[in-house]
Structure formats: structure tokens, C-alpha cells
Amino acid sequence: MAYKSFILVCAGTGCHSNMGEEIYNELVKAVEAHNISQDVQVVKTGCFGFCEQGPIVKILPEEAFYVKVTPDDAPELVAEHVVKGRQVDRLLYKEPGMEKASNKIDDMGFYQKQFRIVLRNCGFINPEDIDEYIGRNGYQSLGKVLTELSPDDVIEELKKSGLRGRGGAGFPSWMKLSFSKGVTGVDQKYVVCNADEGDPGAYMDRSTLEGDPHSIIEAMAINAYTIGADKGFIYIRAEYPLAIERLEVAMKQARDYGLLGDNILGTDFSFDIEIRLGAGAFVCGEETALISSIEGKRGVPTPRPPFPPVKGLWGKPTCVNNVETLANIPVIIEKGGDWFKKIGTEKTSGTKVFALTGKVNNSGLIEVPMGTTLREIIFDIGGGIKDGKKFKAAQTGGPSGGVITEEHLDTPIDFDNLVALGSMMGSGGLIVMDEDDCIVDVTKFYLDFSVDESCGKCSPCRIGGRKLYDILDKISKGSATAEDVDKIDAIAEAMKKASLCGLGQTTPNPVLSILHYFRDELFSHINEKVCPAGKCKDLVSFSIDAEKCIGCTLCARKCPVNCISGAKRQAHEIDQSQCVKCGECFTVCKFDAVVKA
Amino acid sequence: MAKLNLDDLKKMRDEKRREMNRRDTDKSIEIIIGMGTCGIAAGAKEAFDAFVTAIDASNLDDVMIKQTGCMGFCANEPTVEVRMPEMPDTIYNNVDATIAERIVKEHILEQKMVSEYVFDKPSVDIVDGQ
Numbered sequence: 001m002a003y004k005s006f007i008l009v010c011a012g013t014g015c016h017s018n019m020g021e022e023i024y025n026e027l028v029k030a031v032e033a034h035n036i037s038q039d040v041q042v043v044k045t046g047c048f049g050f051c052e053q054g055p056i057v058k059i060l061p062e063e064a065f066y067v068k069v070t071p072d073d074a075p076e077l078v079a080e081h082v083v084k085g086r087q088v089d090r091l092l093y094k095e096p097g098m099e100k101a102s103n104k105i106d107d108m109g110f111y112q113k114q115f116r117i118v119l120r121n122c123g124f125i126n127p128e129d130i131d132e133y134i135g136r137n138g139y140q141s142l143g144k145v146l147t148e149l150s151p152d153d154v155i156e157e158l159k160k161s162g163l164r165g166r167g168g169a170g171f172p173s174w175m176k177l178s179f180s181k182g183v184t185g186v187d188q189k190y191v192v193c194n195a196d197e198g199d200p201g202a203y204m205d206r207s208t209l210e211g212d213p214h215s216i217i218e219a220m221a222i223n224a225y226t227i228g229a230d231k232g233f234i235y236i237r238a239e240y241p242l243a244i245e246r247l248e249v250a251m252k253q254a255r256d257y258g259l260l261g262d263n264i265l266g267t268d269f270s271f272d273i274e275i276r277l278g279a280g281a282f283v284c285g286e287e288t289a290l291i292s293s294i295e296g297k298r299g300v301p302t303p304r305p306p307f308p309p310v311k312g313l314w315g316k317p318t319c320v321n322n323v324e325t326l327a328n329i330p331v332i333i334e335k336g337g338d339w340f341k342k343i344g345t346e347k348t349s350g351t352k353v354f355a356l357t358g359k360v361n362n363s364g365l366i367e368v369p370m371g372t373t374l375r376e377i378i379f380d381i382g383g384g385i386k387d388g389k390k391f392k393a394a395q396t397g398g399p400s401g402g403v404i405t406e407e408h409l410d411t412p413i414d415f416d417n418l419v420a421l422g423s424m425m426g427s428g429g430l431i432v433m434d435e436d437d438c439i440v441d442v443t444k445f446y447l448d449f450s451v452d453e454s455c456g457k458c459s460p461c462r463i464g465g466r467k468l469y470d471i472l473d474k475i476s477k478g479s480a481t482a483e484d485v486d487k488i489d490a491i492a493e494a495m496k497k498a499s500l501c502g503l504g505q506t507t508p509n510p511v512l513s514i515l516h517y518f519r520d521e522l523f524s525h526i527n528e529k530v531c532p533a534g535k536c537k538d539l540v541s542f543s544i545d546a547e548k549c550i551g552c553t554l555c556a557r558k559c560p561v562n563c564i565s566g567a568k569r570q571a572h573e574i575d576q577s578q579c580v581k582c583g584e585c586f587t588v589c590k591f592d593a594v595v596k597a
Numbered sequence: 598m599a600k601l602n603l604d605d606l607k608k609m610r611d612e613k614r615r616e617m618n619r620r621d622t623d624k625s626i627e628i629i630i631g632m633g634t635c636g637i638a639a640g641a642k643e644a645f646d647a648f649v650t651a652i653d654a655s656n657l658d659d660v661m662i663k664q665t666g667c668m669g670f671c672a673n674e675p676t677v678e679v680r681m682p683e684m685p686d687t688i689y690n691n692v693d694a695t696i697a698e699r700i701v702k703e704h705i706l707e708q709k710m711v712s713e714y715v716f717d718k719p720s721v722d723i724v725d726g727q
Contacts, residue, residue, distance in 0.1 A: 002683050002708040008715060041709050046673055046690045046716035058717065060685040123631055123668030123676075134606065135613030143603045203635070210633045211666015242634050258600025266602035365669040 004039045005082055006060040007031075011044040019071055020055050026074030027057070033075075034083055053093060066091040114381060115343065117351050118204075118327040119367045122211030127246050130253035133214040139259055141333035142218050145225055146267045149333075151181055154226045158329070160337025162349035167194060167285070167322030168397065168426040169502070170348070170415035173329075179309035180227035180317040189229035190318040191220050193326055194290060195236035195243070198282040199398030200449060202429030204353040205323035207365050209236070209243035212327070213250035217260065217273065219326035222333060224271045227319055232273040235290050237280040247275060282399075282453035286501045287312075287320040289455070300455045301501035324353055324428070344370030348414035352425070358395075358432035359386045371412040374404055378432055389434040393517070397426030399446045399453075400506030402513025403439070422513045424506070438535030439518045440525055443510045444472045450507040461504025464495040468511055475522065477538040478529040485526065488515060534596045537581045541597055544585075546571035548593035555585035555594060626660045626681040626705060628652075630692075631674060633667030639674035640693055647694035648677075651701040660705070673716055679704055690716035 009024045027042045045058075053067040057077065064087055066077065073091060080086045116122075125132040133139070145154055158174035165171045180189060193216055197205040209216060220232045236244055251273055254260040262270040276294050283289045284299040291312050293299035312318025328350060332340045341349045348370040354377065357363045361383035368377060374394055378384070385391050393403040402423035404411070411417050415425050433442060447469045456462045468491055474480040492508030499505045514522060524530050531539040544555075544564075551569040556562075563579050566572030574585070586594040601609070628648055632641045645662065652660050668676050673690035679700060680686045687710060689700060699711050 006685060006710060008717065011713065041712075043710045043712045043715050046714070119669065122633075122666040125665060126663050127666050128664070131609070131613050132617065134610050135617045137610065139606055140610065143606055147603055207633050207635070207667040207669075240634070242637070258602075263600075265606065266600070362670070362672050364671040364673075365667055367669075 003041045005041075007040060007042045007077075007082070008045045008058040008060065009042065010054060010056040011046070018055050022071040023055055023057065023069055023074055026071045027078060030075045030078035031082070034078060036082065040078075040082055057091075062087075065093050067093045114366055115351050115369050116367050117331050117340075117343075118208060118324050118353050119211070119365065120331065121215065122207060122365075125212065127211055127213055128249050130214060130250065130257060133212070137334060138214050138330075139218055141330040142221050142225075142259070143265055145222050145333060146265055146269055151226045151228070154222065154333070155181065157332060157337040161328075161332045161340035162337075163325065163328055163332060163340065164348060164415065165322060166324035166328070166352070166428070168400070168424065170425060173321065173325055176309050176319055176321070177223060177226050179307070180229075180319045183310055183317040186316055188231070188314075188316045189224075189227050190313045190316060191223045191227065191229050191232040192287075192290070192294070192313070192318055192320040193220055193232070193234040193236075194285060194287065194320050194322045195234055195240070196278050196280075196285040196290060197323070197427060198237070198280070198285050198453075199427050199429045200446070201357045201431045202355050202398060202427050204355050204365060204428050206240050206243050207355075208323050208327055208353070209240070210246055213243075213247045214254065215327045215330055216247075216323060217250055217254055219321075219329040220273060221260070221264065221271050222329055223319055223321065223326070225269055227317065229317075229319070230271050232271065233276050233294055233313075234273060235276045235278055235284070235294055237284075238277040239280050244275060244277070251275075281455070282449070283455045283501070283503050286503060288501065290320065291318060298455075300457045301503075303500060322427070345412060345414045347416055352413065352428060354428045354430045356382050356430050356432070358430075359389065359434040359437070360384070360432040361386055368413075370414045373410045373412055375409040377413075377430070378409075382432070385432065385434050389436065392433045392435050392437060393439065395423075395431040395433065395442065395446075395510075396429070397424035397506075397509070398429050399450045400424055400502065400509055401426045402509050403433075403517055405517045422509070422516055424509070436533055436535070438476075438531050438533035439514050439521050440472060440476050440531070441533075441535045443514050444469070444476055446510045447472055447507070450503065454503065454507075458498070458500040458504060460495045460498040461500070461507060464491045464499075465504070465507050467491050468495075468508060472511065475525045476531075476536040478525060478536075480526050482526065485515070485522070488512070534583075540581055541576060542574055542579060542581065542583065542586055543576075543595050543597065544572050544574055545593045545595050548591050550591060550593075552590070554588050554590070558584045558588050560584065626657070627679070628660065628662045628700075629665050629678040629680070630662070631666065631668045631676040632664040635667055635671045636674045636676065639671075641675040643694050644675045644677065644692045644697045647697035648701065651698045655701055655706060657701075657705065670716060676716065681705065684708055684710075688716045689714045 007027055011020050031037055031040050055069050057066045057069045059081055077088055080088050121136055155174050155178050163173045195205055260272050278284045278293055281299050284293050286301050287308050289299045289301040308318045308320055310317055344350050351367050351369050353367045356366055366381050393405050395403050404423055408421055418425050451465045451469050454461045454465050471484045488511055492512055495508050496505050529539055534540045549571040556564040561578055561580050563575040564572050586596050630641055630645050648662050670676050675692045677689045677692045696714055703709050703711050
């Protein structure tokens, strides 16, 4: 007994709070009233991520997409659409500025907000089956390059596309290849894939390698052909065992098919790849440090110039590209640079993959065209802030980046705009903070990370980073003065100018960013000795309101240091001298009796 | 496996593409489980095992259980896509062993969706014609 039709009702947080339950019940009633329960199933679904248009009802197999449905609409939807097969036009989604309602999810602008180039195969193919990759046009671009295009044609196509490095800095990819290609009279060149993703909260490269390893292999082969290399390295941290395993499987399959190794696809081009495991030092994502590490030395940066495209691995021309940059290349070759150029903004073409994490309802991996605003990412795709809290800031660019505040939510995201806001694109970690997050605390976390990961080779980074951390530590403890803040600028300036590599040059960014955007919050830590978010341990205290406490003993049982005393059904008390301010009592109390001050 | 040349590659692509697009002709059922690190951390392996056990127990012989990478809905993992004739392609979220059993019993055997666990694919796959 199969159903003929399915009515999907969104039961995500947003729609649910908007009469979703009632709509579901009304639909069930209507289906029963028409006596079609055996043909039609009403189903509750997870979030469509289209909350502003909720509640949403979708009817399959027609894929009709109804928005802003009320419980009163339910009988009409069933009677008209399901029974008579006529769509209810007034409830169909209309594109802003479009006359005609659209009934197909696929032609809706909202869903076009995500645009998958890098993640084109992730979640669609079996990453351990080369045939599936080939079935989705895999290795065709490599074939095209080897048989139809000269190295100069490839560079020209990439130049047209405007692809810029997705590792964070945004260096034009064609230029890198062209530098390496231009070096003559050497016996060996290399291509390297930088898979040393290390930003806290970023995992897009890992997911790409795990979901679609062949796209990286194909892109590396294209790059190798372009610059005249016959050897490639994938530098990946050992903490990514699954990605490594899938790469190894993919490389073996590619060799079996003659897509790696000697005389690829029967041409005279030969190319092979080796994997090199990193121990996970953040600095090894910097290309010169990465090169040292592959050479078997300590992973510390060296001064540039000479730049790696001219003089890199073992002194030979070496083209280092990030995973996400590489994943774009086969598509650009397949569809042409002009096609790619049309996506995104004037200055930054293409898409960006973000790992959306933090206080957002639908955390996950998203890919959006450049120029999408942060508001669209957080509120449309991410489904807004958890528990209906207030948005405070979004952190982009990891330890090298900064915060983006409410007032800049509508800035189109691209390399230049983010730099203008004092943040940066970085690799694509996007961490959403709400009103409960303390900006000093978060920044201290990033500084702590940068200080830990500094290689110590140059003093501006080694000493400056530590000094900055100490100042932030003082601020969070309430023992800082206004003079300390003045020092930040001087230290930051020195680090930016004098550090050897990008890690040191960008370490002050998170601090400068909050100095600019969250001055008030910073100074309330310094002058009033108050942490508005109640996160900085030394500036917060917990006490119990005897009026509200009913003596349920829950807090006393949860307290990790047993500093809460009181008899059953009597008001409890916190011993301030023992309290470690973990906030567990505040979290568990069901009566709002624990006061944070 | 013999080494391919370009013609072999093109031929293979066309064959494989047909195979991948052949959805509603014969009686093949596909269960595709998102198994990136994020999915596995959320319990995709347990779900995978539960599917294998449930399919064995149900005497279905034309079911293919496959793995894929992260679909991008990390907040709702493990995610599982079920494709079969007579039913719309469906993605399920938060699939643990119990839900996996329910999917086999209700979705595949009784051909009705497991309410509350359906998740809709929010983005269009843009590489058209594939």
C-alpha cells in the first residue's frame, strides 16, 4: 500500500513557534475528512532553513512550495491541491520582484543563496568510488587540458575566471602558476596542496577532502601540467585520518586507471602525488613553513622573497595552493573562466565555503557566492541565533581575523570588504556569538591560540603576542588600566611591521578589532570592573536569592566544588571563598534563584 | 584495471552517468549515509550497522547501502538519503540505530515517510546536467 502524495510540514524551531503544530493537526484533519488517509501522508520535517517565509508546507511529488501558511489554509490546501490537483497560487512562494509565483524549490532565489562549486560532489558521491566521480564529469577537465589546451591557455582561463587563493589572503591563482611556469632551466618543479587547515572552528577543507578527494587530485594534475611539474605533495595534518585514508584510496584508484603515474590518459604527461603528514602546528599552513616541513626540517617560516613559486621545495619552483582553491579549478576548466567570473562580485569571483558554527541554529557547511551578506548567511541559511538570543558579532578569519558587528551585517562578503572592516576572509571559519559571549574572553582565546602556535623564530611575534595576551588577561581579571590599552596599539603596530610571517603579522587583528568595535565593553572591564556578559570569572559572582530559592538542592548536587549548602526546602547559600564560578548552578536552576552579578 | 585513454574516460562517464540517473526503472533501493568525520562523530557508523542488520533481517535483496561525504547539515547529522521507486528521494536527519530500523520498516517496506525525521535538501546542486 503506497502513498500517492506527501504533505511535508516544517517543524523546525522557527515554524514550530509559528503555529506549525496547529497546521500539522489541521492538515491531518482535512486529509481524514476527505477520506484519503491511505493515499496521503502528512509528515513533519526538519528545518528547510527558510524561516522568514515560514511556516512552510511542501507537497510531493509536485514539489509545490507553500509559504506563510496558517492553520486556516490547511483545508483549502488539501481540497484544492491534493484532491483536485490545482495549486493554491496565493500561498506559493513569490520571488521579490517577480510577478509569477514559483512552485519549484529549485527555481527559488533563496535556495540559490547557496551555490555549490567546491562542494559540488560532497554528499552526492561515494568518495571511495572513482567511477562515481567520473560519472559526474570527473577527470574530463584533465583530459581536456592534456589534449586541447596549452599551459598558457590554462593560465589564461584562470586569469579570466578571476580565481583568488581561498587559503585566506586571496592571491590571484593564475599569477602563481604563471610565476612557476616562467622559471626555465630547472630540472624539477613541484605542486603542493595545502591541507593544513588549522583555524579553530574551520573544517571545510577536511570535508572537501573527505567528500570529494578526486577533485583535488585532478586539480593538482592540471596545475602540474600548467607549470611543467611531474611531482606533487599533499601536506595534511595527521589529525585528519579519514581524509588521509580517502586520499590514499583515491590516489590508488587514479593510478589503476592511469590518471596518475606515467603517460596519463595515453599522453606524454606524467605526474604523481605523495602525501606528507604534518604534526598539526598552525604555522605550517604558512607556505614557507609548510615547505620546510615537507623537506623534513622544523616547520618554521623563511623570509620572502624568494617566493615559493620561483624558489620553493628544495630550491625548485613550487606552486602551493589551498584545498578549496584547487577544488574550483576543474570546474573553471570545464565551464570556462567567463562562466566563473559571473558568479560573485566584481572584484572577487566565485563562491566561498564557510564552516558556520557557534550560536547559530543550523550549524554546518555552506557554500555561497561571494558578495552574499552575513545577514543572509546567519539568518536565512543558518536559521538565526539559538534560543532567540540577540546577535552580538561574528568572528571571521580565525586568529588572524576580527569581528563583524550588527551594523555591518549587510556588507557583501568578499576579500576587500572584510579587510576594510578590520577582519579578513581567512580560510572560512565563521563563528557566531550572541549576547552571552564576552568579547574579551573570546579574543583572549584567540590570542592564547596564536601565542601557543607561534614558532618563536622572530621576536615581534614571540614577545609581542605574549605581551598582548598578558594585557588581555589583565583586562579580563579587572586589573588593567587605561595605559594598558594604549600599549596595545604600539605592540600591534610593531608586530604587523616586523613579524616574519603572516601568523605574527595578523596576531593583533582580533585585539584591534574589538578595540575598534567593542570599546565600551572593553572599558567596562577596565573602569567599572564589570563583565557585561558575565563570562570573565574574576569579574562575576554567583549568589542565591533566598526569596526565589525553594530548596530543591539541584544546584548543590551539581556544584563541582560542593560550595553550596542548605537543607532541603530551605534557601541555599553559596560559599564565595570556595566558588570557582563555573556557572553550573546558574545553568541548572529552574527558578531563576541564582543571580549572576 | 587497464589504463584509460581519453575515449575510454568519456565512454565510462556516459555509462556511469546513465547508471546514476537510472532511478525509477528497476527495483533498486539506495541508502546513502553521510560519513564525513562530522557524521561519524554524530554516530553514522552505528546507523550504518543498524541499516545493514535491518536489511539482512528483512530479506530485501535489492538494497544498496552506500557512504558519501558531508552533506553540509552538520547540526542534524547523521544524515541519510533514501532513494527508491514509488517514493520521493528523501533525506533523514539525526538518524540513530532506532530511526534506521524505522526507516527500513516504514519507508522501505511500508512506503511511508518517518515523520519528524525528514529533512529537506535546502540547496540546489548547481552542476546542471549531471
